[in-house]
Amino acid sequence: MEKVAVELINVTKKFGEEPNQVIAVDHFTYKFEEGKLTTLLGPSGCGKTTTLRCIAGFTELDEGDVIIGSKTVKDLPPYLRPTGTVFQNYALFPHMTVYENIAYGLKIKKVPEDKIRKKIKDVLSMFQLEGMQDRNPSQLSGGQQQRVAIARVLVNEPQVLLFDEPLSNLDAKLRVYMREEIRSLQERLGITTIYVTHDQEEAMSISDKIVIMNAGKIEQIGEPVEIYKKPSTKFVAEFIGLTNFIKAKVKEIKENKIIVSVNSSLLTFHISEKFEKGENVFIVTRPEMIYFVPNKDLESFEGVIKNSFFMGPIARYEIALLNDEIITLDEANPKELKRKGEKVILKVDTSSAFIHKSI
Amino acid sequence: MITKFYGKKVREIKRLLKEPVVFSLVIICFILLILFVIYPIFSVFKQSFLEEDVGFIGLKNYFTFFSNPYFRNVFYNTLLISTIATIGAIIVGTIFAYGLTRTDIPLKKIFMVTAILPMITPPFVNAFAFILLLGRVGVINIYLEKFFGFKFIIYGIHGVIISQIITTFPLAFLVTSSAFSSFNTSLEDAARDLGAGEFRVFRTITLPLITPAILAAALLIYMTNLSAFGAPALLGGGISVLAVEAVMQTLGVMDWGMGTTITIILLIPSFLLFYFQSVYKSKRSYVTVTGAPPQQEQRKTPSSIKWAIFIFLSFISAIVLTVYIVIFFGGFAKVWGVDSSFTLAHYKLVFSNTWRSIVNSLWMATMGAIGAGFIGMILAYLVARRSFIGKRFMDFFGTLPYAVPGTMMGLGFVVAFNKPPLVLTGTATIIILDYIFRRMPFGFRTGVSTLKQIDVALEEASADLGARWKTTFRRIMLPLMKPAFIAGVTFAFIRAITELTSTIFLVTPKWRVMAVDIYNFVESGSLGSAAAMSTLLMAIVIILLLILFKATGATVSMFRM
Numbered sequence: 019m020e021k022v023a024v025e026l027i028n029v030t031k032k033f034g035e036e037p038n039q040v041i042a043v044d045h046f047t048y049k050f051e052e053g054k055l056t057t058l059l060g061p062s063g064c065g066k067t068t069t070l071r072c073i074a075g076f077t078e079l080d081e082g083d084v085i086i087g088s089k090t091v092k093d094l095p096p097y098l099r100p101t102g103t104v105f106q107n108y109a110l111f112p113h114m115t116v117y118e119n120i121a122y123g124l125k126i127k128k129v130p131e132d133k134i135r136k137k138i139k140d141v142l143s144m145f146q147l148e149g150m151q152d153r154n155p156s157q158l159s160g161g162q163q164q165r166v167a168i169a170r171v172l173v174n175e176p177q178v179l180l181f182d183e184p185l186s187n188l189d190a191k192l193r194v195y196m197r198e199e200i201r202s203l204q205e206r207l208g209i210t211t212i213y214v215t216h217d218q219e220e221a222m223s224i225s226d227k228i229v230i231m232n233a234g235k236i237e238q239i240g241e242p243v244e245i246y247k248k249p250s251t252k253f254v255a256e257f258i259g260l261t262n263f264i265k266a267k268v269k270e271i272k273e274n275k276i277i278v279s280v281n282s283s284l285l286t287f288h289i290s291e292k293f294e295k296g297e298n299v300f301i302v303t304r305p306e307m308i309y310f311v312p313n314k315d316l317e318s319f320e321g322v323i324k325n326s327f328f329m330g331p332i333a334r335y336e337i338a339l340l341n342d343e344i345i346t347l348d349e350a351n352p353k354e355l356k357r358k359g360e361k362v363i364l365k366v367d368t369s370s371a372f373i374h375k376s377i
Numbered sequence: 378m379i380t381k382f383y384g385k386k387v388r389e390i391k392r393l394l395k396e397p398v399v400f401s402l403v404i405i406c407f408i409l410l411i412l413f414v415i416y417p418i419f420s421v422f423k424q425s426f427l428e429e430d431v432g433f434i435g436l437k438n439y440f441t442f443f444s445n446p447y448f449r450n451v452f453y454n455t456l457l458i459s460t461i462a463t464i465g466a467i468i469v470g471t472i473f474a475y476g477l478t479r480t481d482i483p484l485k486k487i488f489m490v491t492a493i494l495p496m497i498t499p500p501f502v503n504a505f506a507f508i509l510l511l512g513r514v515g516v517i518n519i520y521l522e523k524f525f526g527f528k529f530i531i532y533g534i535h536g537v538i539i540s541q542i543i544t545t546f547p548l549a550f551l552v553t554s555s556a557f558s559s560f561n562t563s564l565e566d567a568a569r570d571l572g573a574g575e576f577r578v579f580r581t582i583t584l585p586l587i588t589p590a591i592l593a594a595a596l597l598i599y600m601t602n603l604s605a606f607g608a609p610a611l612l613g614g615g616i617s618v619l620a621v622e623a624v625m626q627t628l629g630v631m632d633w634g635m636g637t638t639i640t641i642i643l644l645i646p647s648f649l650l651f652y653f654q655s656v657y658k659s660k661r662s663y664v665t666v667t668g669a670p671p672q673q674e675q676r677k678t679p680s681s682i683k684w685a686i687f688i689f690l691s692f693i694s695a696i697v698l699t700v701y702i703v704i705f706f707g708g709f710a711k712v713w714g715v716d717s718s719f720t721l722a723h724y725k726l727v728f729s730n731t732w733r734s735i736v737n738s739l740w741m742a743t744m745g746a747i748g749a750g751f752i753g754m755i756l757a758y759l760v761a762r763r764s765f766i767g768k769r770f771m772d773f774f775g776t777l778p779y780a781v782p783g784t785m786m787g788l789g790f791v792v793a794f795n796k797p798p799l800v801l802t803g804t805a806t807i808i809i810l811d812y813i814f815r816r817m818p819f820g821f822r823t824g825v826s827t828l829k830q831i832d833v834a835l836e837e838a839s840a841d842l843g844a845r846w847k848t849t850f851r852r853i854m855l856p857l858m859k860p861a862f863i864a865g866v867t868f869a870f871i872r873a874i875t876e877l878t879s880t881i882f883l884v885t886p887k888w889r890v891m892a893v894d895i896y897n898f899v900e901s902g903s904l905g906s907a908a909a910m911s912t913l914l915m916a917i918v919i920i921l922l923l924i925l926f927k928a929t930g931a932t933v934s935m936f937r938m
Binding site: 075095096097099101102103106107110112113122123126127170171174 | 834
């Protein structure tokens with residue numbers, strides 16, 4: 019199958035009339051790479067689903083263009099676009115059997131009956147749905163309904179696969195299983211896929227690329243590791259996982275190195291941006307990038323345990339620094355839980371943490 | 378801003394023009410609503426400001442109405458009867474609802490039936506049954522006189538009120554019982570847990586939470602009572618009410634100016650009640666219907682309360698069932714209350730003299746119901762799923778006939794269509810059109826609520842899989858709307874075949890119908906024939922309902938609107 023890219027140029031969608039107008043998608047420009055799985059990630063109301071619906075054709079654009087492959091689909095109705103959508107609640111036709119649901123698109127294309135039967139047989143075995151074909155959607159489990167929804171779309175061989183929060187109705191375990199299924203299916207078929215979710219863990223685990231959206235705009239685009247390790251905005255840092263922002267002051271700048279002070283401690287970081295001496299900055303670190311040390315030295319700083327939570331593989335601590343800032347620390351494989359009020363000495367992994375300008 | 382507004386409208390029109398089927402449906406619906414809903418109401422308004430040979434007389438008829446003691450009295454009677462009957466219906470309905478949802482009284486299944494049955498009993502049949510029981514030759518009165526030396530004559534305000542309570546309490550029952558059963562009893566448990574006693578729980582938690590439902594029901598019931606015609610006409614004795622007076626003034630005295638004036642005076646409060654009801658319902662409903670049924674735990678009711686409720690329900694149920702029994706036997710008694718020997722004479726008479734009415738009723742109600750169902754569904758689809766200019770207008774006028782008293786529809790059709798451009802009076806068509814447009818709101822509203830439950834994603838999925846509008850409509854929407862359509866048509870049929878208030882204006886010797894015949898039989902004292910025909914009418918209705926329930930697995934919840 020031909021792999022196609024999906025390009026959005028200045029896509030804008032507004033809802034409502036002025037003055038209560040909401041700009042759901044605001045000049046969204048991005049080229050979704052062919053054959054890759056790209057996730058649109060963001061909090062609810064950030065415009066990710068609207069963006070997806072603009073690609074599928076359910077929502078008309080106010081401005082901009084959507085190009086699939088080499089041709090614009092902006093003015094095409096959904097039934098003429100080469101996209102296939104898996105809906106949040108699956109949208110299986112309740113009055114049709116599994117077989118009829120999957121055959122729906124093929125019948126519209128007037129595919130001969132025997133060919134339809136063959137295709138559906140293949141797709142049913144591919145999705146481990148053998149023997150389910152005469153059931154009604156209501157007689158299936160959530161995971162099975164999900165697979166029927168995907169099968170119903172794939173059987174039409176769309177060029178672009180669209181997922182609108184497909185796993186949000188499943189329980190936690192099934193969610194993990196299904197996202198692995200979706201990922202391996204996508205890799206096997208190499209079909210361009212755009213996947214909408216608000217679950218950052220889900221996005222991290224299945225995506226080639228993540229597009230983080232906020233208030234209708236793109237905040238950051240990158241591979242999962244990149245997004246996690248180097249969030250480019252405070253919004254991204256806070257949205258993806260837990261992040262500490264430790265207040266610090268620039269002491270010295272040497273070539274591509276910077277020394278900042280936290281209380282009386284001095285920490286050295288690599289930098290690519292320009293900073294000025296005396297400037298207020300943040301040390302941006304994940305909880306697992308801070309660790310306990312037995313002895314105080316120049317690079318470490320002191321704190322007092324405020325709260326401790328045992329969470330199985332890790333222990334999570336809320337620690338008050340000398341200036342009363344509260345930070346979160348995750349200790350992997352904890353031997354014993356430190357108590358409230360205990361004094362501790364901490365160090366930041368300066369190779370993973372980075373310096374961000376004060377906001 | 379303005380250009381933007383027009384830009385949007387222009388886009389809507391452009392989009393609509395791309396779908397000629399939808400576009401023509403919109404146009405057709407507008408024409409039908411204007412012609413058969415707006416134009417008749419407008420004609421009645423116009424007529425009330427006119428006098429023959431004089432022309433425009435302004436509000437003269439209205440001044441006459443309110444300065445004349447007789448008419449003022451009619452007005453007061455209407456308000457008095459409606460108010461008391463509404464309060465009575467709410468009390469009876471709420472006790473039924475409480476008893477059936479919250480207690481473990483025996484015979485619940487029977488009470489369930491008797492709480493619904495009056496909904497399909499035409500009010501005039503109900504009133505007629507009361508005549509057979511408590512009229513001057515009523516069976517109960519004969520025994521009362523024999524043993525106690527007095528009679529309880531049903532004619533008068535009290536009779537109308539009793540009859541109206543029986544007719545309207547099921548609506549209160551349906552609304553409050555659904556409020557009771559969608560009520561999360563853990564709220565009451567929480568109150569008990571916080572130290573509230575049983576009575577306090579009822580007063581501070583249960584009652585406030587179901588009050589909005591009760592008030593919404595009260596407004597609708599008040600509306601029904603205001604426009605009631607059958608019961609006051611048959612049981613009023615010397616007392617008249619607005620709906621009866623409107624018929625008297627037009628068909629009796631031939632004073633169309635006053636008749637239409639009274640109809641308008643009746644329309645305004647009905648309309649306001651309906652308006653408040655819809656506003657109130659949308660604003661104040663605490664009872665939200667979600668997919669999962671709320672936690673309901675049956676608590677043991679104190680046995681004194683339980684048996685008091687049981688006795689009360691039994692009493693009301695006895696009345697409801699007696700209506701059917703007495704009508705059934707009435708058809709076979711030689712002379713009711715005088716000679717109770719068995720005879721088939723009434724049935725022979727009914728089949729020979731009024732056979733045409735039975736046939737007319739059947740086919741005209743069928744046509745009317747199918748028409749109402751189709752137009753209702755199309756309106757529902759357009760309003761729930763499409764955007765076009767004038768959608769709110771369509772929504773409003775599609776629902777309006779529900780709030781319009783039958784008198785207004787009947788009189789409106791006569792006044793509007795007895796002169797060019799469209800002359801329809803004296804035809805079967807006008808009766809069928811009356812059935813269609815009076816009953817269309819039911820199909821419309823059930824259609825809209827069905828569509829609201831059908832996820833838009835289904836249509837999108839269909840389009841996504843390559844289906845055009847027509848395919849989606851045929852393969853997805855129609856099958857999913859079918860149950861609502863069948864129910865809509867069935868109920869439209871039942872309401873049409875038992876319709877008296879508006880058809881009384883439209884029948885002619887050539888086009889008579891069962892309901893009007895029954896009314897005329899009672900008025901002329903032919904109680905036996907009236908009973909025979911009522912029995913036939915009720916048999917048709919009940920058989921049809923049983924078929925519907927069997928075929929679709931539907932339940933009483935269908936009665937809700």
